[in-house]
Amino acid sequence: MVFTVRLAVLWSALGLNVVQGCPNGWESFEGSCYFIPEIKEDWSASSTTCGLYHASLVEITNAREDNFVKHLVSKYHDGYSHDKYFWLGGTDSFVEGDWRWIGSDNLLTYTDWHHGEPNGHHDEDCLLGQLSDDHFDWKDNRCTSKYNFVCEIVEDGDGGHLIG
Numbered sequence: 001m002v003f004t005v006r007l008a009v010l011w012s013a014l015g016l017n018v019v020q021g022c023p024n025g026w027e028s029f030e031g032s033c034y035f036i037p038e039i040k041e042d043w044s045a046s047s048t049t050c051g052l053y054h055a056s057l058v059e060i061t062n063a064r065e066d067n068f069v070k071h072l073v074s075k076y077h078d079g080y081s082h083d084k085y086f087w088l089g090g091t092d093s094f095v096e097g098d099w100r101w102i103g104s105d106n107l108l109t110y111t112d113w114h115h116g117e118p119n120g121h122h123d124e125d126c127l128l129g130q131l132s133d134d135h136f137d138w139k140d141n142r143c144t145s146k147y148n149f150v151c152e153i154v155e156d157g158d159g160g161h162l163i164g
């Protein structure tokens with residue numbers, strides 16, 4: 001896994017475009033590529049790390065993608081059973097209550113908030129996915145907590161995956 005990650009970074013560093021498919025170790029779904037690095041970081045560092053792969057923290061825009069990400073984190077959870085929290089790309093750190101995706105700056109349209117969330121107001125400005133039994137839903141959380149996270153490379157306009 002470490003080798004494939006380094007290879008993906010190397011490709012990015014060389015500015016090569018992957019015309020179809022995803023870098024080794026990344027999973028493909030409806031034109032995007034997804035990856036969960038084997039590290040835990042705070043939200044900002046997670047966002048920076050995804051950027052090293054020329055990706056962003058994942059942006060979930062519909063129920064299909066939500067379901068795909070649920071399966072992705074469930075699979076990761078099978079290997080690391082204590083890991084059930086994953087940073088997602090949403091934040092309201094700029095304007096309280098104005099939730100946006102960090103990659104595109106779009107407002108959240110589709111949401112999957114856990115009952116009663118978001119509830120942290122100014123204390124919780126980052127979007128956390130929580131895996132519990134058969135559910136995967138969202139809560140706002142303190143951005144400084146360290147968790148796993150999901151990176152996404154979005155397909156470019158020409159139908160290829162722009163990497164670099």
Ligand SMILES: [Ca+2]
Binds near residue numbers: 096126
């Ligand atoms: Ca907030």
Ligand SMILES: [Ca+2]
Binds near residue numbers: 118140141
């Ligand atoms: Ca909360």
